[in-house]
Amino acid sequence: MHVIATDGYLVNKFETDFLIVHVGERYDFILEAKEGVKPGTKYPINIQTLAVKCNNNSEIAGESFAFVVYTNESETKNVPETIRQQSGRCTNSSSPCKVLNCPFQIIPDDFSDEGAYMDCYNVQSLQLLYPTPTREIPSSNNVSSQSFFNFEVNWPKALINGVQFDLPDTPLVENKGTKYECKYPVKCDKSGEKYCTHTVYLNTYGTTARFVLSSIIEGKQDLPIVTHPIHMHGHTYFIAKIGYPEYYENGTIKAPNKDLTVPSCGPAEWNGVTPEGISVNSTTVRKDVIIVPAGGYVVLHFITDNPGYWFMHCHIDEHLNRGMAIAIGENPTCASTPPAPLFNETDEFCFSVGTFIRKELEENGVCRVNNPATPSPTIPSPSGHTSFTSTTSLVVQMLFLTLAFVFCRLI
Numbered sequence: 230m231h232v233i234a235t236d237g238y239l240v241n242k243f244e245t246d247f248l249i250v251h252v253g254e255r256y257d258f259i260l261e262a263k264e265g266v267k268p269g270t271k272y273p274i275n276i277q278t279l280a281v282k283c284n285n286n287s288e289i290a291g292e293s294f295a296f297v298v299y300t301n302e303s304e305t306k307n308v309p310e311t312i313r314q315q316s317g318r319c320t321n322s323s324s325p326c327k328v329l330n331c332p333f334q335i336i337p338d339d340f341s342d343e344g345a346y347m348d349c350y351n352v353q354s355l356q357l358l359y360p361t362p363t364r365e366i367p368s369s370n371n372v373s374s375q376s377f378f379n380f381e382v383n384w385p386k387a388l389i390n391g392v393q394f395d396l397p398d399t400p401l402v403e404n405k406g407t408k409y410e411c412k413y414p415v416k417c418d419k420s421g422e423k424y425c426t427h428t429v430y431l432n433t434y435g436t437t438a439r440f441v442l443s444s445i446i447e448g449k450q451d452l453p454i455v456t457h458p459i460h461m462h463g464h465t466y467f468i469a470k471i472g473y474p475e476y477y478e479n480g481t482i483k484a485p486n487k488d489l490t491v492p493s494c495g496p497a498e499w500n501g502v503t504p505e506g507i508s509v510n511s512t513t514v515r516k517d518v519i520i521v522p523a524g525g526y527v528v529l530h531f532i533t534d535n536p537g538y539w540f541m542h543c544h545i546d547e548h549l550n551r552g553m554a555i556a557i558g559e560n561p562t563c564a565s566t567p568p569a570p571l572f573n574e575t576d577e578f579c580f581s582v583g584t585f586i587r588k589e590l591e592e593n594g595v596c597r598v599n600n601p602a603t604p605s606p607t608i609p610s611p612s613g614h615t616s617f618t619s620t621t622s623l624v625v626q627m628l629f630l631t632l633a634f635v636f637c638r639l640i
Contacts, residue, residue, distance in 0.1 A: 231259045232329060232355070236465065236516045239358040245350070246319070246326040249279065251458035253518040253544035260297065268301040279332070279340065287339070319345040329354065332456040332520045334473040337480030351471050352514055360511035367467055367530040369508040373436035376413060376429050377496040378555065379443045380457045380521060380543060383421050386551055387543065391420035391494030392427045393552030401428070401538040401556055402567060413555070417494040430558040431533045438533050440466070442519070443497055443526035445485040454482060454523040457548065463539035463559065465517045466529040467509040474524025485524040518544060536564035565589050
């Protein structure tokens with residue numbers, strides 16, 4: 230199996246035997262067929278969960294099968310089928326099987342057969358096929374903001390930094406704040422005591438923001454430490470580092486990662502110093518859903534160039550519904566406001582190209598002036614013709630025209 234893309238980004242071909250996909254992640258792969266296989270031969274593809282049943286940890290929670298059937302175009306496809314299993318798989322210690330996108334650093338004994346040899350590879354093993362342009366690469370060290378988010382299930386609540394998210398009655402983009410809003414960093418004494426519209430603000434345009442996502446529970450032996458697939462709206466982010474817990478030889482967690490100090494409520498912080506190895510470059514993989522390992526953390530870097538309010542949340546529905554989310558207020562004063570018709574109930578709404586561009590100039594002008602490298606859009610002339618100053622402008626204008634067709638519709 231050759232993985233060729235993740236979350237919409239093409240990557241250099243990565244050959245693997247197993248691929249782990251968490252909720253919300255997308256992977257593209259090519260399955261390479263073998264030569265000389267008799268038509269009608271059918272190979273099973275095993276699809277199974279990593280989760281186990283609560284009442285029996287030795288039994289997986291779900292399993293399914295698909296089949297690859299070999300045919301011969303020169304012959305009829307109604308040939309007898311024979312199911313063929315690969316024997317001796319992963320039994321060669323000198324050539325272990327590869328497992329891509331592991332949520333742990335080593336394969337726990339519970340997830341592999343006795344005598345099997347399997348090596349874990351995380352998503353940082355993937356490299357972009359087409360390098361990111363220099364202007365779009367966030368800095369490795371020069372960050373304008375650093376925010377810490379610890380994901381915890383304290384049943385029946387699901388929390389970020391001990392805070393349960395409360396959806397506002399009025400969207401933040403319309404209201405620019407709510408009376409139930411609690412701004413990062415929230416001060417609290419007890420995990421789960423805060424129920425509010427948890428919001429983190431990024432107020433510097435066009436700079437590098439660092440998010441540190443963790444799943445660490447200090448001193449709470451009765452609470453489960455689990456992996457979380459975290460999705461951010463409004464951006465794709467660069468995976469700058471993944472940190473893992475300390476493991477026993479059988480692959481179970483011995484102790485959480487020591488790079489972070491995590492309080493019972495409120496944001497974490499680095500344990501004395503920022504760890505080494507946090508870096509991004511032009512081929513660093515970009516994602517919009519990332520698995521945060523149980524007992525560990527992930528460092529994300531992105532450029533704050535998309536003003537507005539965005540949502541970041543766990544993609545496990547039950548965790549999201551129980552409050553594992555936070556709003557990101559990214560330079561909200563620079564964001565264009567919603568079209569006037571959308572502030573009230575309406576049956577029809579059309580947002581023209583000219584209106585869209587004028588609103589962008591009006592609302593984002595200050596941000597663009599402070600960042601000369603950011604191109605400004607060109608307003609179409611009254612005659613309907615647009616003057617293009619560069620290839621980039623042409624592409625942008627074509628995108629706006631496409632969006633106009635999408636927005637000019639009944640809602």
